[in-house]
Amino acid sequence: MPRTLYALIPREGRPANDALLGNFLEYVDDRRFQLYPAQESAILELFDEKNVILNTPTGSGKSLVAAALHFKALAQGKRSIYTCPIKALVNEKWLALCREFGPENVGLSTGDASVNRDAPILCCTAEILANIALRQDPEANLQEVIIDEFH
Numbered sequence: 001m002p003r004t005l006y007a008l009i010p011r012e013g014r015p016a017n018d019a020l021l022g023n024f025l026e027y028v029d030d031r032r033f034q035l036y037p038a039q040e041s042a043i044l045e046l047f048d049e050k051n052v053i054l055n056t057p058t059g060s061g062k063s064l065v066a067a068a069l070h071f072k073a074l075a076q077g078k079r080s081i082y083t084c085p086i087k088a089l090v091n092e093k094w095l096a097l098c099r100e101f102g103p104e105n106v107g108l109s110t111g112d113a114s115v116n117r118d119a120p121i122l123c124c125t126a127e128i129l130a131n132i133a134l135r136q137d138p139e140a141n142l143q144e145v146i147i148d149e150f151h
Contacts, residue, residue, distance in 0.1 A: 002027075002030040002031050003027065003030060004099070004100050004101070004102075005024075005027055005067060005070070005071045005100045005101060006074075006100060006101045006102050006105065008023040008024070008026060008027055008071070009023070009071070009074060009075045010023070010075060014076055014077065015075055015076070017047045017048070017049070017072070018047075020047065020071070020072050020075050020076075021043075021044075021047040023071075023075075024043070024047075024068050024071055024072070027071075028064075033061075033064065035061070035064075036056075036060060036061055038054065038056050038060065038061075039060075039061045039064060039065055042054050042065045043064075043065055043068045046065070046068055046069050046072065047068070047072060052065070062148070063093075063096075066082060066146040066148070067097075067100065069144055069146060070082070070097065070100075070101065070121050070144075070146075071101075072144075073120070073121075073143065073144040074101060074105060074120050074121060077120075078120075078143040078144055079120050079121070079122065079141050079142070079143050079144070080120070080121050080122075080143070080144040080145070080146070081121075081122045081123075081124065081129060081142060081144070081145045081146065082094075082097070082121070082122070082123045082124075082146045082148065083123075083124050083125065083126050083128075083129040083145065083146070083147055083148065084125070084126060084147070084148040084149040084150070085125060085126040085127070085149060085150070086125075086149055087110045087111075087112065087125055089148065089149060090108070090110055090123050090124060090125055091108070091110065091113075091123075093123050093148075094106060094107075094108040094115075094123040097121055097123060101121055103116070104116070104119070105119055105120055105121055106119050106121045106122075106123065107119030107121065107122045107123065108122075108123050108124070109122060109123075109124040109125075109128045110124065110125050110128065111125060111127065111128060126147075126150075129142075129145070
Protein backbone atom coordinates (compact mmCIF):
# COMPACT_ATOMS: atom_id res chain seq x y z
CA MET A 1 0.00 0.00 0.00
CA PRO A 2 1.42 3.43 -0.95
CA ARG A 3 2.39 5.79 1.87
CA THR A 4 0.24 8.77 2.72
CA LEU A 5 1.54 12.31 2.42
CA TYR A 6 1.57 12.57 6.19
CA ALA A 7 3.96 9.61 6.38
CA LEU A 8 6.43 11.52 4.18
CA ILE A 9 6.65 14.59 6.42
CA PRO A 10 10.07 14.75 8.10
CA ARG A 11 9.71 14.57 11.89
CA GLU A 12 12.86 16.48 12.80
CA GLY A 13 13.47 20.21 12.41
CA ARG A 14 12.07 22.50 9.78
CA PRO A 15 12.75 20.86 6.41
CA ALA A 16 13.94 22.91 3.45
CA ASN A 17 11.73 23.30 0.41
CA ASP A 18 14.04 21.16 -1.74
CA ALA A 19 13.84 18.23 0.68
CA LEU A 20 10.06 18.55 0.89
CA LEU A 21 9.78 18.70 -2.89
CA GLY A 22 11.79 15.48 -3.08
CA ASN A 23 9.46 13.81 -0.59
CA PHE A 24 6.39 15.00 -2.46
CA LEU A 25 7.77 13.70 -5.77
CA GLU A 26 8.44 10.39 -4.01
CA TYR A 27 4.70 10.31 -3.19
CA VAL A 28 3.90 11.00 -6.85
CA ASP A 29 6.18 8.13 -7.90
CA ASP A 30 4.71 5.76 -5.28
CA ARG A 31 1.26 6.44 -6.71
CA ARG A 32 2.59 6.05 -10.26
CA PHE A 33 1.22 9.45 -11.22
CA GLN A 34 2.55 11.14 -14.33
CA LEU A 35 2.56 14.90 -13.76
CA TYR A 36 1.09 17.08 -16.48
CA PRO A 37 3.27 20.06 -17.46
CA ALA A 38 0.89 22.50 -15.72
CA GLN A 39 1.01 20.44 -12.51
CA GLU A 40 4.78 20.18 -12.57
CA SER A 41 5.19 23.90 -13.17
CA ALA A 42 2.69 24.85 -10.45
CA ILE A 43 4.25 22.49 -7.88
CA LEU A 44 7.74 23.83 -8.59
CA GLU A 45 6.48 27.40 -8.15
CA LEU A 46 4.81 26.56 -4.82
CA PHE A 47 7.99 24.99 -3.48
CA ASP A 48 9.80 28.13 -4.63
CA GLU A 49 7.47 30.17 -2.33
CA LYS A 50 5.51 31.73 -5.18
CA ASN A 51 1.77 32.23 -5.56
CA VAL A 52 0.04 30.20 -8.24
CA ILE A 53 -3.17 30.58 -10.21
CA LEU A 54 -3.92 27.30 -11.92
CA ASN A 55 -6.63 27.58 -14.55
CA THR A 56 -6.89 24.15 -16.14
CA PRO A 57 -9.83 21.95 -17.09
CA THR A 58 -11.59 19.57 -14.72
CA GLY A 59 -9.64 16.35 -14.35
CA SER A 60 -6.26 17.96 -15.00
CA GLY A 61 -4.89 17.39 -11.50
CA LYS A 62 -5.41 20.62 -9.60
CA SER A 63 -6.13 18.61 -6.43
CA LEU A 64 -2.63 17.11 -6.53
CA VAL A 65 -1.15 20.60 -6.73
CA ALA A 66 -3.28 21.63 -3.75
CA ALA A 67 -2.10 18.53 -1.86
CA ALA A 68 1.48 19.64 -2.48
CA LEU A 69 0.78 22.96 -0.78
CA HIS A 70 -0.97 21.30 2.18
CA PHE A 71 1.98 18.91 2.51
CA LYS A 72 4.54 21.72 2.41
CA ALA A 73 2.61 23.87 4.87
CA LEU A 74 2.05 21.08 7.38
CA ALA A 75 5.71 20.04 7.24
CA GLN A 76 6.78 23.65 7.89
CA GLY A 77 4.35 24.26 10.74
CA LYS A 78 2.12 26.57 8.73
CA ARG A 79 -1.64 26.45 8.46
CA SER A 80 -3.25 25.76 5.10
CA ILE A 81 -6.84 26.29 4.10
CA TYR A 82 -8.91 24.75 1.33
CA THR A 83 -11.97 26.78 0.45
CA CYS A 84 -14.72 26.90 -2.14
CA PRO A 85 -18.27 28.21 -2.17
CA ILE A 86 -19.88 24.74 -2.41
CA LYS A 87 -20.46 22.87 0.89
CA ALA A 88 -20.60 19.44 -0.74
CA LEU A 89 -17.19 19.96 -2.34
CA VAL A 90 -15.73 21.19 0.96
CA ASN A 91 -17.02 18.04 2.69
CA GLU A 92 -15.63 15.83 -0.07
CA LYS A 93 -12.20 17.50 0.12
CA TRP A 94 -12.21 17.21 3.93
CA LEU A 95 -12.68 13.44 3.70
CA ALA A 96 -9.91 13.12 1.09
CA LEU A 97 -7.50 15.23 3.14
CA CYS A 98 -8.29 13.23 6.29
CA ARG A 99 -7.19 10.10 4.41
CA GLU A 100 -3.88 11.70 3.36
CA PHE A 101 -2.99 13.69 6.48
CA GLY A 102 -4.99 12.04 9.27
CA PRO A 103 -8.22 13.35 10.81
CA GLU A 104 -6.32 14.97 13.70
CA ASN A 105 -4.64 17.30 11.17
CA VAL A 106 -7.71 18.31 9.14
CA GLY A 107 -10.64 20.44 10.25
CA LEU A 108 -13.99 21.27 8.68
CA SER A 109 -16.14 24.37 8.93
CA THR A 110 -19.13 24.90 6.67
CA GLY A 111 -21.65 26.72 8.81
CA ASP A 112 -23.67 23.50 9.16
CA ALA A 113 -20.80 21.54 10.66
CA SER A 114 -17.58 22.26 12.47
CA VAL A 115 -15.02 19.58 13.28
CA ASN A 116 -11.50 20.20 14.59
CA ARG A 117 -11.71 23.81 13.41
CA ASP A 118 -8.26 24.74 14.73
CA ALA A 119 -6.47 21.94 12.85
CA PRO A 120 -3.39 22.82 10.77
CA ILE A 121 -5.39 22.07 7.59
CA LEU A 122 -8.87 23.59 7.43
CA CYS A 123 -11.54 22.89 4.82
CA CYS A 124 -14.18 25.60 4.84
CA THR A 125 -16.69 27.36 2.68
CA ALA A 126 -15.74 30.69 1.16
CA GLU A 127 -18.23 32.41 3.46
CA ILE A 128 -16.51 30.98 6.54
CA LEU A 129 -13.08 32.01 5.24
CA ALA A 130 -14.34 35.55 4.58
CA ASN A 131 -15.74 35.73 8.12
CA ILE A 132 -12.46 34.50 9.62
CA ALA A 133 -10.50 37.08 7.63
CA LEU A 134 -12.86 39.93 8.49
CA ARG A 135 -13.22 39.12 12.19
CA GLN A 136 -9.66 38.14 13.03
CA ASP A 137 -7.71 40.20 10.47
CA PRO A 138 -3.95 39.88 11.26
CA GLU A 139 -4.52 37.12 13.83
CA ALA A 140 -6.47 35.01 11.33
CA ASN A 141 -3.52 32.64 10.69
CA LEU A 142 -4.23 32.56 6.94
CA GLN A 143 -0.82 31.57 5.63
CA GLU A 144 -1.54 29.23 2.71
CA VAL A 145 -4.93 29.26 0.98
CA ILE A 146 -6.25 27.10 -1.84
CA ILE A 147 -9.30 28.69 -3.47
CA ASP A 148 -11.30 26.27 -5.59
CA GLU A 149 -14.29 26.66 -7.90
CA PHE A 150 -14.22 30.43 -8.23
CA HIS A 151 -15.39 31.70 -11.57
